[in-house]
Amino acid sequence: MTRLRQILALIQGDAQADRVVPRRGHSVRLTLFTSGAMAFLAVFALALSLAAGRLADRWSEALARSSTIRISAPMAELEPQTWAVLEVLEQTPGVESARALTDEEQRALLEPWFGPDLPLEDLPIPRLVEVIETPEGYDSEGLRQRLAAEAPGAVLDDHTRWRRPLVRAAGRLRMLGWVSLGLILASTGAMITLAAQSALASNTRVIRVLRLVGARDVYIARAFVRRFTIRALSGAALGAGLGMIAIAFLPRASEQGAFLTGLGFAGWHWLWPLVVPPLAAFTAFWATRAAAFRTLRRMP
Amino acid sequence: MIDLAEVAYGYGNTTLLSELTLRLAPGSFHFLTGPSGSGKTTLLKLCYADLTASAGKVSLFGQDTATMTRDQIARARQRMGVVHQDCEFLDHLPLYENVALPLTVAGRSGDDEAGNLEELMGWVGLAARREALPPELSGGERQRAALARAVITDPEVVLADEPTGNVDWEMSLRLLQLLVELNRMGKTILVATHDLALIRAAKTHVSARVLRIAKGRLQLAGSDL
Numbered sequence: 001m002t003r004l005r006q007i008l009a010l011i012q013g014d015a016q017a018d019r020v021v022p023r024r025g026h027s028v029r030l031t032l033f034t035s036g037a038m039a040f041l042a043v044f045a046l047a048l049s050l051a052a053g054r055l056a057d058r059w060s061e062a063l064a065r066s067s068t069i070r071i072s073a074p075m076a077e078l079e080p081q082t083w084a085v086l087e088v089l090e091q092t093p094g095v096e097s098a099r100a101l102t103d104e105e106q107r108a109l110l111e112p113w114f115g116p117d118l119p120l121e122d123l124p125i126p127r128l129v130e131v132i133e134t135p136e137g138y139d140s141e142g143l144r145q146r147l148a149a150e151a152p153g154a155v156l157d158d159h160t161r162w163r164r165p166l167v168r169a170a171g172r173l174r175m176l177g178w179v180s181l182g183l184i185l186a187s188t189g190a191m192i193t194l195a196a197q198s199a200l201a202s203n204t205r206v207i208r209v210l211r212l213v214g215a216r217d218v219y220i221a222r223a224f225v226r227r228f229t230i231r232a233l234s235g236a237a238l239g240a241g242l243g244m245i246a247i248a249f250l251p252r253a254s255e256q257g258a259f260l261t262g263l264g265f266a267g268w269h270w271l272w273p274l275v276v277p278p279l280a281a282f283t284a285f286w287a288t289r290a291a292a293f294r295t296l297r298r299m300p
Numbered sequence: 301m302i303d304l305a306e307v308a309y310g311y312g313n314t315t316l317l318s319e320l321t322l323r324l325a326p327g328s329f330h331f332l333t334g335p336s337g338s339g340k341t342t343l344l345k346l347c348y349a350d351l352t353a354s355a356g357k358v359s360l361f362g363q364d365t366a367t368m369t370r371d372q373i374a375r376a377r378q379r380m381g382v383v384h385q386d387c388e389f390l391d392h393l394p395l396y397e398n399v400a401l402p403l404t405v406a407g408r409s410g411d412d413e414a415g416n417l418e419e420l421m422g423w424v425g426l427a428a429r430r431e432a433l434p435p436e437l438s439g440g441e442r443q444r445a446a447l448a449r450a451v452i453t454d455p456e457v458v459l460a461d462e463p464t465g466n467v468d469w470e471m472s473l474r475l476l477q478l479l480v481e482l483n484r485m486g487k488t489i490l491v492a493t494h495d496l497a498l499i500r501a502a503k504t505h506v507s508a509r510v511l512r513i514a515k516g517r518l519q520l521a522g523s524d525l
Binding site for chain 1: 348350370371374375378380384388389390397401402404449
């Protein structure tokens with residue numbers, strides 16, 4: 001409660017005490033600009049991290065329970081082997097459903113590469129069978145062996161090969177986003193520390209006069225801390241606001257779900273950027289407080 | 301209240317003050333005199349812990365300044381009023397806020413204090429200059445303002461370093477009267493000055509000890525005063 005009262009007292013401020021330090025110098029603009037720019041970047045890092053998280057979850061969920069069987073055989077054997085595969089699948093425990101993709105679906109899959117007029121029936125295109133697993137899943141090694149016996153042209157692709165690296169990549173991207181946020185926060189703290197030290201150094205005479213009339217270090221520090229905290233809060237609010245506007249104007253995620261078009265906030269995630277200004281103010285509070293006490297300790 | 305026991309102070313290899321013993325008892329009035337550079341300002345700075353003695357012991361309100369924290373020194377200074385020789389102010393604040401600065405830092409800003417401030421500004425003849433910024437003030441005005449700032453908190457001790465150096469005789473007597481009145485109210489006063497006429501004038505109103513610093517030592521002034 002005491003700490004809360006201190007924070008509230010800091011925000012409420014003491015108009016008289018606040019005036020004892022002159023409002024001048026480049027530290028004002030530096031703090032505003034730094035916290036604004038850092039908040040803008042923080043919003044993007046946050047968006048990147050959240051989008052990467054969504055992507056990892058989506059890939060993980062979407063691919064975990066599906067697999068594909070590719071049947072490559074001469075045209076005459078293609079249909080019998082497809083039926084054989086479907087029959088094997090029907091008898092395999094852990095398979096929820098299985099179906100062969102239609103010509104239209106296969107054409108749609110190939111269309112981005114070969115164009116819309118692909119003569120599918122004249123080409124030795126493998127037949128694809130989509131398999132959906134039950135939550136318990138199937139024994140992929142056993143299924144492979146049975147497929148080899150019943151339909152020698154069938155190859156089971158359970159997506160594990162490429163799902164895992166993708167999910168891992170998305171997870172790392174998410175972590176990178178959080179690391180960026182941490183670095184941004186640390187940089188904000190460092191810049192504000194420098195600005196506070198510069199402000200304290202340029203007010204040596206003011207500090208001396210205050211000390212001679214009985215000002216305690218905590219009083220002197222408070223005048224600087226409050227000022228830098230409010231500046232950081234204002235700058236970060238502006239930067240975060242601009243960042244949110246910029247994110248809002250990014251192209252929306254399309255049905256195809258290409259990664260870059262999905263960069264942004266979804267649903268309640270839009271509340272996350274609102275945390276950035278208080279976080280910047282919190283960082284500024286502690287950075288300035290530490291810098292002020294350190295500098296005051298060194299002053300004669 | 302303020303005790304100096306066998307205190308020494310020097311800059312580099314030069315010893316300015318040595319074996320200096322002084323006790324400012326509550327309610328006492330002391331003048332400190334001596335030639336320029338004799339160490340009057342240094343002695344006052346030792347008294348408000350702006351300097352640390354190189355030997356001996358300085359006690360402020362019963363505490364050894366050598367072991368006091370900055371916080372304790374600040375609290376001790378809140379009980380003192382100091383007129384510094386260089387009369388430093390915050391140049392960005394109007395005069396009345398500078399005079400009220402000791403109240404501000406002590407968190408005292410009630411109606412009583414506001415009334416005292418107006419009265420004091422009038423007493424030192426600066427009521428019309430209350431909105432002026434310190435750089436706009438003359439040397440005499442700065443000294444009067446410094447004295448007003450020193451006594452605004454109704455301190456237990458007033459230490460004044462040449463408080464009348466730049467003011468005319470009439471104003472000097474007026475400022476002296478203020479210090480005498482404070483002393484009659486039980487405040488402890490130490491005034492460093494080379495103005496012997498002022499000391500003589502004061503002695504007609506108040507029982508004051510006159511100390512002289514000579515060759516780094518403190519001695520009672522002779523009958524010439």
